[in-house]
Amino acid sequence: MTRFVALLFAALIMLAGAGHVQAQNFGGSGFFGTDSRDIMGGGPNFFGGGGASPIPRTTVSFASNYAPGTIVINTAERRLYLVLGKGQALRYGIGVGRDGFRWSGTHRITAKKEWPSWTPPSQMLARRPDLPRHMAGGIDNPLGARAIYLGSTLYRIHGSNEPETIGQAVSSGCFRMTNDDVTDLYGRVSIGTTVVVKN
Secondary structure, rough: OHHHHHHHHHHHHHHHHHHHHHHHHHHHOOOHHHHHHHHHHHOOOOOOOOOOOOOOOEEEEEOOOOOOOOOOEEEOOOOEEEEEEEEEEEEOOOOEEOOEEEOOOOEEEEEEEOOOOOOOOHHHHHHHOOOOOOEEEOOOOOOEEEEEEEEOOOOOOOOOOHHHOOOEEEEOOOOOOHHHHHHHHHHHHOOOOEEEEOO
């Protein structure tokens, strides 16, 4: 009986080790590797969850002249503020563009989509020809649960299945939120809302 238990234990250790190797390979290179994470938001947790944000949303003091309902994105802080008025705003943690992909300006929300599909733009495909030409909406889509489109740009505020990237500079210019946070924001804003992006 003792020998059986020892063999069972050894088999479990071997299986755990194989799983660890698979996880390392999955996140290390190729379509779902580090480079695709910079562009798409992929990585080891690409297919699941969304998890809690490492930066919980909270109501904060926010002195400004912006009208209530305005979205103000502070890229340097890696925070998004929804102006509530009376000197307050709802603050969310976001992921922002990596070096060379940050931008600033003022736009309006031109579209909102639940579980959006994703078609990589030609510029992205030129950098990453291995990317899919189109992905249907769903939990495995890098845009996550919701997408909020900004003006006529290619940029969006969108969900992500990689909560650990919130507060990081990893995207190609879009603003990434957890699926929970982007769903919350999505329900609070409408088409035509002003979005101010500051570096």
